[in-house]
Each structure stands twice: as structure tokens, then as C-alpha cells.
Amino acid sequence: EPEVTQTPSHQVTQMGQEVILRCVPISNHLYFYWYRQILGQKVEFLVSFYNNEISEKSEIFDDQFSVERPDGSNFTLKIRSTKLEDSAMYFCASSEAPVSGYTFGSGTRLTVV
Amino acid sequence: QQQVKQSPQSLIVQKGGISIINCAYENTAFDYFPWYQQFPGKGPALLIAIRPDVSEKKEGRFTISFNKSAKQFSLHIMDSQPGDSATYFCAASSNSGNTPLVFGKGTRLSVIA
Numbered sequence: 554e555p556e557v558t559q560t561p562s563h564q565v566t567q568m569g570q571e572v573i574l575r576c577v578p579i580s581n582h583l584y585f586y587w588y589r590q591i592l593g594q595k596v597e598f599l600v601s602f603y604n605n606e607i608s609e610k611s612e613i614f615d616d617q618f619s620v621e622r623p624d625g626s627n628f629t630l631k632i633r634s635t636k637l638e639d640s641a642m643y644f645c646a647s648s649e650a651p652v653s654g655y656t657f658g659s660g661t662r663l664t665v666v
Numbered sequence: 667q668q669q670v671k672q673s674p675q676s677l678i679v680q681k682g683g684i685s686i687i688n689c690a691y692e693n694t695a696f697d698y699f700p701w702y703q704q705f706p707g708k709g710p711a712l713l714i715a716i717r718p719d720v721s722e723k724k725e726g727r728f729t730i731s732f733n734k735s736a737k738q739f740s741l742h743i744m745d746s747q748p749g750d751s752a753t754y755f756c757a758a759s760s761n762s763g764n765t766p767l768v769f770g771k772g773t774r775l776s777v778i779a
Contacts, residue, residue: 596755596769609766644709651764654700657709
């Protein structure tokens with residue numbers, strides 16, 4: 554069964570450093586998303602991406618965050634200057650069409666120290 | 667308005683019993699209601715979804731009941747098994763699923779033998 558692949562599975566970074574989280578969505582999917590889950594809490598929407606541009610973003614997705622689809626397969630989330638409160642599990646998801654449901658990756662656990 | 671309220675936070679059910687998880691929403695524009703299942707260390711996986719034109723949808727042991735007037739929907743797991751032990755999230759979106767999913771806070775289900 555096709556999967557959404559996320560790397561790395563765990564990233565530890567110092568406060569103020571830049572991190573890039575990587576995702577390879579399912580190949581025929583057109584819609585891409587980043588969500589995050591702070592430990593034990595709900596899954597929160599960050600950003601959606603379609604046709605090479607951001608279609609929606611949440612209040613969490615401020616100027617410190619950016620997304621990119623640098624080639625035909627990767628979808629990245631960059632956090633420019635990490636803060637302690639950015640520590641969370643970050644999930645990438647993709648869908649063929651939103652109504653068909655999302656496929657989530659296994660996540661990247663980001664720890665900011 | 668954008669919230670989806672989920673209860674209970676945790677649930678313990680005997681093997682063979684019925685697990686019931688409830689969600690409520692305020693935004694009447696929501697028209698797509700999926701449930702996701704998440705095992706530890708994994709991303710959420712789509713379990714079953716319903717649209718407001720039907721009051722119930724069943725897939726195997728999993729049933730969604732939907733009450734449009736009360737703005738509530740629930741997940742029933744019949745004949746619960748230890749392998750069903752996971753965190754369950756309800757979610758909602760509008761515009762036939764074209765707006766990003768809003769998730770509830772999750773219910774941690776434990777099925778004990």
C-alpha cells in the first residue's frame with residue numbers, strides 16, 4: 554500500500570536553529586498538508602499546499618514557517634528559528650482529492666532544547 | 667466555531683464490548699466527518715467517514731452515527747478487540763472536505779481481555 558514517508562523520524566535541535574522536515578507524499582496525490590501534535594494533545598493544522606502554492610494556513614503558521622516542493626517528489630517544512638514551544642510531532646499528509654481522505658506519514662518528532 | 671469537541675478523553679472497554687466515542691461541533695458548514703485511528707509512533711489513519719446526507723454508516727465492526735440537528739456524531743466499535751486499543755480522533759471539514767480537517771482532542775481506547 555502506498556505510504557507517505559517522513560524523514561527524519563526524530564530531530565533534536567538547539568533553540569534558534571533552523572530545521573527542515575522532509576516528506577515524500579504518495580506519487581499521484583495533489584494535495585499536501587502539514588499538521589503537528591504536541592505530546593498528548595490534538596492534531597493541529599499548520600498548512601495546506603496545492604498546485605505549488607499555499608492554499609490555507611493556520612495562525613500557528615507564522616513567518617518562522619515555510620513550505621516548499623523543491624522537486625516532483627519532496628514536500629518540506631522549514632522552521633527558521635526554532636523555539637522551545639515548537640517541540641512536537643510533525644505529520645505530513647497527502648490526498649488525491651480532499652474528499653478521499655488524507656494519508657498521514659509516521660511523523661517527525663522535533664525536540665527543541 | 668472551528669472546534670470539534672470529543673469525549674471521553676479515555677475509555678476502557680472489556681473485550682467483546684461496545685466502545686462509543688462522541689463528538690460535537692458548532693460550525694454548520696461542516697459537511698465531512700472522518701474518524702482517524704492512531705497507534706503509538708504512527709500517524710493517524712483514516713478509519714471511516716460520513717457525510718450529513720446519511721444518519722449512519724457501517725464498515726465491519728465500525729459504525730458512525732450522525733445527528734445533524736444535534737450537531738453530533740459518534741463512533742461505535744462493536745465486539746471491541748485488544749487490537750483496537752489506540753487513540754481515536756474525530757475530525758470535520760467543510761466544502762465537501764476541501765477545507766483542512768479540524769481534529770478533536772482524541773480518545774485513548776484500551777480494550778482489556
